Amino acid sequence: xxxxxxxxxxxxxxxxxxxxxxxxxxxxxxxxxxxxxxxxxxxxxxxxxxxxxxxxxxxxxxxxxxxxxxxxxxxxxxxxxxxxxxxxxxxxxxxxxxxxxxxxxxxxxxxxxxxxxxxxxxxxxxxxxxxxxxxxxxxxxxxxxxxxxxxxxxxxxxxxxxxxxxxxxxxxxxxxxxxxxxxxxxxxxxxxxxxxxxxxxxxxxxxxxxxxxxxxxxxxxxxxxxxxxxxxxxxxxxxxxxxxxxxxxxxxxxxxxxxxx
Amino acid sequence: xxxxxxxxxxxxxxxxxxxxxxxxxxxxxxxxxxxxxxxxxxxxxxxxxxxxxxxxxxxxxxxxxxxxxxxxxxxxxxxxxxxxxxxxxxxxxxxxxxxxxxxxxxxxxxxxxxxxxxxxxxxxxxxxxxxxxxxxxxxxxxxxxxxxxxxxxxxxxxxxxxxxxxxxxxxxxxxxxxxxxxxxxxxxxxxxxxxxxxxxxxxxxxxxxxxxxxxxxxxxxxxxxxxxxxxxxxxxxxxxxxxxxxxxxxxxxxxxxxxxxxxxxxxxxxxxxxxxxxxxxxxxxxxxxxxxxxxxxxxxxxxxxxxxxxxxxxxxxxxxxxxxxxxxxxxxxxxxxxxxxxxx
Amino acid sequence: xxxxxxxxxxxxxxxxxxxxxxxxxxxxxxxxxxxxxxxxxxxxxxxxxxxxxxxxxxxxxxxxxxxxxxxxxxxxxxxxxxxxxxxxxxxxxxxxxxxxxxxxxxxxxxxxxxxxxxxxxxxxxxxxxxxxxxxxxxxxxxxxxxxxxxxxxxxxxxxxxxxxxxxxxxxxxxxxxxxxxxxxxxxxxxxxxxxxxxxxxxxxxxxxxxxxxxxxxxxxxxxxxxxxxxxxxxxxxxxxxxxxxxxxxxxxxxxxxxxxxxxxxxxxxxxxxxxxxxxxxxxxxxxxxxxxxxxxxxxxxxxxxxxxxxxxxxxxxxxxxxxxxxxxxxxxxxxxxxxxxxxxxxxxxxxxxxxxxxxxxxxxxxxxxxxxxxxxxx
Numbered sequence: 005x006x007x008x009x010x011x012x013x014x015x016x017x018x019x020x021x022x023x024x025x026x027x028x029x030x031x032x033x034x035x036x037x038x039x040x041x042x043x044x045x046x047x048x049x050x051x052x053x054x055x056x057x058x059x060x061x062x063x064x065x066x067x068x069x070x071x072x073x074x075x076x077x078x079x080x081x082x083x084x085x086x087x088x089x090x091x092x093x094x095x096x097x098x099x100x101x102x103x104x105x106x107x108x109x110x111x112x113x114x115x116x117x118x119x120x121x122x123x124x125x126x127x128x129x130x131x132x133x134x135x136x137x138x139x140x141x142x143x144x145x146x147x148x149x150x151x152x153x154x155x156x157x158x159x160x161x162x163x164x165x166x167x168x169x170x171x172x173x174x175x176x177x178x179x180x181x182x183x184x185x186x187x188x189x190x191x192x193x194x195x196x197x198x199x200x201x202x203x204x205x206x207x208x209x210x211x212x213x214x215x216x217x218x219x220x221x222x223x224x225x226x227x228x229x230x231x232x233x234x235x236x237x238x239x240x241x242x243x244x245x246x247x248x249x250x251x252x253x254x255x256x257x258x259x260x261x262x263x264x265x
Numbered sequence: 266x267x268x269x270x271x272x273x274x275x276x277x278x279x280x281x282x283x284x285x286x287x288x289x290x291x292x293x294x295x296x297x298x299x300x301x302x303x304x305x306x307x308x309x310x311x312x313x314x315x316x317x318x319x320x321x322x323x324x325x326x327x328x329x330x331x332x333x334x335x336x337x338x339x340x341x342x343x344x345x346x347x348x349x350x351x352x353x354x355x356x357x358x359x360x361x362x363x364x365x366x367x368x369x370x371x372x373x374x375x376x377x378x379x380x381x382x383x384x385x386x387x388x389x390x391x392x393x394x395x396x397x398x399x400x401x402x403x404x405x406x407x408x409x410x411x412x413x414x415x416x417x418x419x420x421x422x423x424x425x426x427x428x429x430x431x432x433x434x435x436x437x438x439x440x441x442x443x444x445x446x447x448x449x450x451x452x453x454x455x456x457x458x459x460x461x462x463x464x465x466x467x468x469x470x471x472x473x474x475x476x477x478x479x480x481x482x483x484x485x486x487x488x489x490x491x492x493x494x495x496x497x498x499x500x501x502x503x504x505x506x507x508x509x510x511x512x513x514x515x516x517x518x519x520x521x522x523x524x525x526x527x528x529x530x531x532x533x534x535x536x537x538x539x540x541x542x543x544x545x546x547x548x549x550x551x552x553x554x555x556x557x558x559x560x561x562x563x564x565x566x567x568x569x570x571x572x573x574x575x576x577x578x579x580x581x582x583x584x585x586x587x588x589x590x591x592x593x594x595x596x597x598x599x600x601x602x603x604x605x606x607x608x609x
Numbered sequence: 610x611x612x613x614x615x616x617x618x619x620x621x622x623x624x625x626x627x628x629x630x631x632x633x634x635x636x637x638x639x640x641x642x643x644x645x646x647x648x649x650x651x652x653x654x655x656x657x658x659x660x661x662x663x664x665x666x667x668x669x670x671x672x673x674x675x676x677x678x679x680x681x682x683x684x685x686x687x688x689x690x691x692x693x694x695x696x697x698x699x700x701x702x703x704x705x706x707x708x709x710x711x712x713x714x715x716x717x718x719x720x721x722x723x724x725x726x727x728x729x730x731x732x733x734x735x736x737x738x739x740x741x742x743x744x745x746x747x748x749x750x751x752x753x754x755x756x757x758x759x760x761x762x763x764x765x766x767x768x769x770x771x772x773x774x775x776x777x778x779x780x781x782x783x784x785x786x787x788x789x790x791x792x793x794x795x796x797x798x799x800x801x802x803x804x805x806x807x808x809x810x811x812x813x814x815x816x817x818x819x820x821x822x823x824x825x826x827x828x829x830x831x832x833x834x835x836x837x838x839x840x841x842x843x844x845x846x847x848x849x850x851x852x853x854x855x856x857x858x859x860x861x862x863x864x865x866x867x868x869x870x871x872x873x874x875x876x877x878x879x880x881x882x883x884x885x886x887x888x889x890x891x892x893x894x895x896x897x898x899x900x901x902x903x904x905x906x907x908x909x910x911x912x913x914x915x916x917x918x919x920x921x922x923x924x925x926x927x928x929x930x931x932x933x934x935x936x937x938x939x940x941x942x943x944x945x946x947x948x949x950x951x952x953x954x955x956x957x958x959x960x961x962x963x964x965x966x967x968x969x970x971x972x973x974x975x976x977x978x979x980x981x982x983x984x985x986x987x
Contacts, residue, residue, distance in 0.1 A: 062501075088503030095497060100351045102493045102549035115491055115502040121552060122487035168502070295758040319786050320761045374773075445887065447773050454754060462757060462778035464785065579727075579748040579756050 010076065011172050011204035012038040012061060017070035019053060019060045027068050030056050034070070034230050036223065038206060040171060043191075043198040044232075045215035046208040048225030049248055054208045055176065057225065061206070062093060062174055074172065088116035092165035094158075094175040099149065106152065106160050107145040110135055113167030135166035138197065155186040162193070166201075173197075175207035179214070187211060191218040212244070213261040272553060275545060279560040283333075286567040290329040294574050295581065296320060327468050328461045332570045333563040334468075335460060335528050336538070338475045338520035340562025341482050343535030344542070344554060345513045348489045350423045356536035357521040360409050360422075360514065361429030362402040363532075366525040367456060368433040369401025370394055374452045375437075375444040394455065395467075395526045402522035405429050406514075413510065419496070422510075457583030458529040460570055467527055474523040481516035482555070485509060489551045531566075532585050537592035538562045544600065565592070644822070645809060647802040650674070650794040653809055653818070658684025660698075660813040667792040668773055669886075675792050679813045696789045699815040700766035704749055708953035709795060710769055711737050713811040716824050716957070722815075725749035725763045727756075733944020733953050755779045761786060767814060769793050799866045799886045801873065801959035802829060808957060831960035835967055835975075839875035842971045846904035848876040849896070849930065851888070852912065853922055858896045859888040867908065870959070874966035879903060897927060905937065905969060906930035907983075913941045915986050937969055937983040951982050 014036040020029035030053040038044055048054045059065040061072055063079050072079040074090055082090065092113065104112075113135070114128040124132070136142045139159045144152055149160065158178060165173050175194075179187040195218055198205045206223075209215055215222055216235045223232045224243055231243050238244065244255035244262075256263045292303045298321065302312035306321040342357030350359070358364070373393050408429065413422050441449055463471070488509040491499035500506055524531065542557035543549070569587040643652045650666030658681045665674035676693040680686055686695055704725040705711065711734055714720040720737050727750035729741045740746045747763060750756035757779050760768065770780055771793045784790045791814075795807035805828050812821020848871055851860045861867040862885035863878075871878040879900050883889060906928060912918045915936065918925045925931055939951035955962050961981045968978040 064497075064500075084500070084505055085503040088501060091501070093498070093501045097495065097497070100493065100495055101353075103543065103547060104493055104549050108550060109494070112491060112494060112498075112502065115487065115504075118487070120484065120487060122490055123552075295756050296762040314762075316762050316764050320758050323786060324757055324761060324782060451773050459754075459778065462782040464781065579750055579759055581750070581754060581756055 009040045010037055011040050011074070012036070012206070013073045013076075014061065014067075015070050015073070017060065017072060018068040019056050019065070020068050021056075022068070029068055031225065031230060032069070036061075036230075036232055038172075038204050038221075040204050041198055041202045042204060042220045043195050043218070044204075044206045044221040044223060045219040046206060046223045046225070047210075047212055047215060047247070048208075052225045052227065054225060058174060058176055058206075058208060062091060063087060085116050088168070088170075090170050091172045091174065092168040092170040094161045094165050094173065094178055096177050096180060102149075104149050105145065106141065106147050106149060107132070107136075109149050109160055110163045110167050113164040113169075116168065131169055132167050135163040138166055138201070139163040139193065155182055158182065158186075158190065159193070166197070171202075172204045172206070175205070177208050177210070179207075179209055179211055187214055188218075191215075195219075216260055268548075272546060272548075276556065276560070279557070279564065282564050283560055283567070286564055286571070287329055287333070290332065290567050290571050291321060291325045293571055294320070294325055295579060324461065327463055327465060328570065329567065330468055331460045331463050331471065331528060332566045334471050334475045335524050335531055336534060336562035336564070336566030337559045338478060338524050338562075339531060339535040340538035340542075340558045340565075341479055341555075342517040342520045343537075344539040344551075344558045345482060345485065345489070345517050346535070347539050348492055348551070349510065349513050350419060351492075352423065353540065354536070355423070356533075357517050358430070358530070358532070358535065360426040360517065360521075361405045361433065362518055362521045363525050363530040364430040364433040365401040365403075365405030366398040366522065367401065367530060368437055369397035369399075369404075370455055371437040371440050371452055372401075373397040374455065375440040375448050398526035399522060401433075402518065402525060405433070406518045406522065410511070410514065413514065414507075419510065454583075455529050456585075458531045458585045460528055460531075460566075460573075460584055461581075463527055471523055471527050474519055478516050478520035478523070479559070481512055481519070485513050485516065486551045486555055489513075490549075493549050528584075530585075531588060533588040533592045534562060534566060537588075537596055538565055540596050541565070544596075565595075644818075645806055647800055648795075648798050648806040648809075649800075649803060650797055651807060651810060653813060655818060659686065659690070660818060661690065661693075662810060662813050664792050664794045664810075666797045667771065667794045669797055674794075677791055677813075679816070681816050694789060694791070696767055696791070696814065698813070699817070702763075702765045703767050703769065703814070704760065704763060704765040705769045705793075706755070707771060707793070707796070708732055708948060709956045710793065710811070712954050712957040713808045716808060717811060717815060717817050717820060719811075719815050719817075721745070724765055725759065727754075730946040731944075731948040731953075732946075733942075733948035733950045735944075738945055755783075757782050760788070764788070767791055769811075769814075771796060795956060799864060799869060801866065801870055801962070802832060804866065804956045805829075805959050828958065828960050832963055835960060835963045836873055838974050839873065839963075839967045839971065842875050842974060844971075845875055845877040846970050847900075847902070848878045848905045848907055848970070849880075849900035849903040849928075850878070850907045850909075851896075852910035852918075852925075853893060854910065856892075857890040858893060860891050860896065861888055862886060866956075870962055870966055871907065874963055874970055876905065876966070876970045893924065897924070901927065902929045904930060904933075905935045907937055907966070907969070908939055909936060909986075910938075911940050912938055912986070918986075934985065934987070936986040937980075938986050939982050939984075941984040941986075942982060955982055 014034050017034040018029050018032040019034065020027055046054055056065065060067050074082065111124060111132050114124060114131060115122060118124060118128060136145060139162055141156065141159050141163060144156060149157065179190055182190060191214055194205050194207065197203050221232060221234055222238055223230065224238060224247065226246060231238065239257060252265045253262050254265055292300055298317050302317055303321055306312045306318045312318045312321065339357055346355040346357055346359050347353060409422065409426060412425050416422060488499065488504045491502045491504045496506060538561050539558055542554055542561045546553055546557050548554065569584060569591055572587045573582045573584055575582065641654050641656060643654060645651050645653050650664060652663040652665060654661040660679040662677045662679060663674055667674060678686055678690045678693050678695045679698040680695050681698055701722060702724045703722050705723065706727055708731050711732055714723060715734060715736055721740065723737065723740060723746050725747045726732065729746060729748050732738060732741065747759065749759050760783055767789045768783060769791050780790055793810060795804055798804040806825055808825055809821045812818045850867060851858055860880050863881045863883040864886045868878055868881060872881060880889065909918060930936055940949060942950040944950065964975060964978060965980050965983050968975045968980060969983060
């Protein structure tokens with residue numbers, strides 16, 4: 005596993021929206037470099053543009069300027085299937101009503117590799133089994149996806165992304181609805197996947213303290229700029245002091261967290 | 266795996282039902298024909314009366330085939346629409362195609378009072394109603410596709426389809442207001458649907474178009490499965506959503522448009538059969554639902570057609586009345602007997 | 610308000626296209642003339658052993674008509690005529706589809722060849738009802754849809770159908786099976802004698818052309834006789850017709866069958882100068898404005914008593930004709946199973962209708978006359 009391999013990078017990227025008349029930029033001059041085998045958290049205040057950044061990085065939205073590279077190739081040059089084999093996502097939106105079992109749901113992750121009918125080969129079945137094992141949900145395989153708890157469903161969706169066998173996994177606020185125990189377990193799982201399976205994992209979150217403790221790197225988005233560095237360096241450079249606009253919320257180094265004055 | 270075994274058994278049962286109902290459909294009718302004669306005629310022999318041979322081979326047999334094609338085609342259309350729009354109440358007419366067909370036919374049958382010039386050009390052909398119906402659905406289809414290209418939001422297409430339905434329905438109402446009693450009756454009878462009296466040529470056309478429509482639908486099985494997770498996940502799995510949506514709409518239009526042209530607007534089947542299939546097989550897996558819907562659709566319409574004939578009576582009830590009367594309680598009873606439904 | 614006719618349409622295209630008229634190369638020696646005088650949509654040409662019947666107006670605005678060749682036993686059909694529907698006459702079994710066909714059968718004395726009818730309840734004639742009750746006439750369908758199976762099973766020598774325009778799936782199927790399907794266009798005729806002359810259509814079907822001519826001649830004579838009487842009367846009472854149906858008052862147009870009778874019976878129909886052969890859809894106010902003081906009210910739809918009318922709409926009582934109890938309806942005379950006599954027999958007996966109307970408008974002309982179709986509402 006080449007730990008120094010760059011999976012996802014951005015060069016001078018501007019993100020934002022285009023309306024009929026002009027382009028509204030949310031952030032400019034973004035440069036990023038995410039490597040294999042790392043777990044990176046994306047932190048920022050509400051409304052700062054985290055979702056927009058994620059959408060740009062996953063190709064759902066086009067950058068206003070600059071280029072996003074996936075495996076050193078322009079993101080735009082991938083066709084849908086190729087992209088699906090390199091990048092998988094985990095979202096928080098609720099699933100449409102259906103009768104899918106946990107196994108079937110995870111198996112859907114194999115679609116970029118299956119034939120026109122979507123039939124599972126032996127290799128596909130093996131990948132699905134492995135994904136179930138890594139997330140420790142084999143005992144849930146036969147259950148319907150609406151019969152399990154939110155936390156378990158979270159794991160199922162991650163297993164699905166794993167089954168998709170992509171070097172890059174991006175998660176959009178995966179810990180939002182979970183209690184502390186589940187949050188910690190989730191991050192531990194992500195960390196294990198990154199280090200043991202060599203995945204490059206990027207996730208957005210509001211839980212800064214846990215991110216600081218369990219992630220390798222953090223991307224901090226503020227109004228003025230975007231910083232990507234290890235937790236240690238970020239704290240040393242006092243980046244978190246200006247994270248929120250409120251002077252009463254202060255970052256306490258000794259506590260590794262925010263304190264209200 | 267327990268599921269696979271249960272599914273196999275269910276498929277076998279459905280297949281047998283289809284066969285049995287097919288034979289039953291041909292055996293029953295307004296004229297009492299003994300079973301012996303039915304089989305004799307079907308296998309190329311001569312029944313006791315030559316009229317009976319004709320009835321069985323040239324009236325009941327085509328009607329049974331039409332019933333199967335209508336059931337399969339409409340049911341598949343319903344399945345496609347329900348998954349695409351993630352709406353359990355969607356049917357193949359949700360795009361407004363049946364309404365477009367109805368408008369075309371209304372213009373031909375009712376419009377002679379108001380639109381003599383246009384109507385006259387259609388009246389000459391014995392295929393006037395078929396052509397008008399096809400033209401009507403085609404126009405609506407083009408409109409829906411044009412709109413679909415511009416819209417990213419799939420729900421908006423659903424609403425637009427419903428608006429087309431209302432619009433065409435309103436025009437038809439105006440036409441009925443200015444028509445004579447006989448014209449109105451003729452239109453009403455067309456609108457009630459009719460599976461019988463299709464010449465073999467028409468059945469051939471119906472067969473070919475249905476096969477094409479079903480083949481296109483089969484191509485959608487994989488994307489439909491992906492869509493069970495929602496559009497965003499589906500796209501991340503490599504599905505070309507716009508193209509999939511186009512193929513789904515095209516397949517549904519072919520199936521619904523052709524069936525409506527030949528048999529009139531048959532209601533309820535497309536809405537009900539996918540639910541029956543889902544409730545029987547308890548799955549959302551489209552590889553299974555494809556066949557389950559096909560077989561169930563054929564079974565349901567054959568059954569309904571049997572009931573239109575009210576054996577022994579001269580009265581033939583309209584197919585639409587029966588599909589509604591039978592379809593609704595079937596779904597309700599299936600929902601009640603299983604505690605966990607399909608909607609959660 | 611109109612009768613519920615039975616719609617059966619015969620495909621025009623392949624089989625009986627009338628487009629190519631045979632040139633004079635036919636083997637028919639004699640050139641005869643059309644023996645039909647009043648009916649605009651019917652032409653009958655009698656040759657030896659063959660009668661050619663042309664239905665030129667099977668439905669309004671029909672571009673083409675149909676030609677039928679009635680072939681008697683032993684006669685030869687010339688090649689030029691072989692492309693038309695050839696029927697062996699006299700037919701021994703028949704299915705007709707409108708109650709207006711029944712009187713023709715009865716007048717020719719061939720009602721026992723009837724083996725099926727769609728909606729037998731609508732038939733009011735006692736003679737045919739007896740046949741129905743004895744099971745000889747089978748129910749062939751309900752309302753507008755012929756039951757294909759039953760028709761195929763009955764297998765009549767001829768099926769006399771009529772229709773709205775060019776497509777009817779059931780008739781196509783029956784025609785494909787080899788059944789002789791003939792279109793009767795009597796319902797498109799508007800002139801009183803024209804409608805009645807369609808008995809000749811049935812005459813040809815049974816090889817009884819002479820009898821049919823004789824029957825019609827008598828009707829014509831009686832009609833013209835009554836007509837002459839009515840022309841002598843100077844005073845013309847004013848008349849109105851119809852009633853409300855769902856907010857629209859359907860008033861017969863000036864050229865329609867009903868209006869022509871009013872004219873011939875010496876009444877001043879208030880809408881006689883309107884053109885067209887159908888009905889006008891008028892508002893109540895329009896009718897009240899023009900006809901409030903009309904002397905006589907003819908044919909107020911399905912009502913059978915004055916109270917029924919005011920129950921439906923109290924404003925009917927505003928009309929002078931209503932106040933004077935000069936309202937005459939045809940809906941009271943029904944058969945045992947509810948079929949209206951008027952719809953069944955009237956088209957065939959314009960002489961009786963005329964006499965009825967003359968008796969209503971000029972009672973002094975026909976003293977002692979009993980109304981056959983109409984009844985003064987109480």
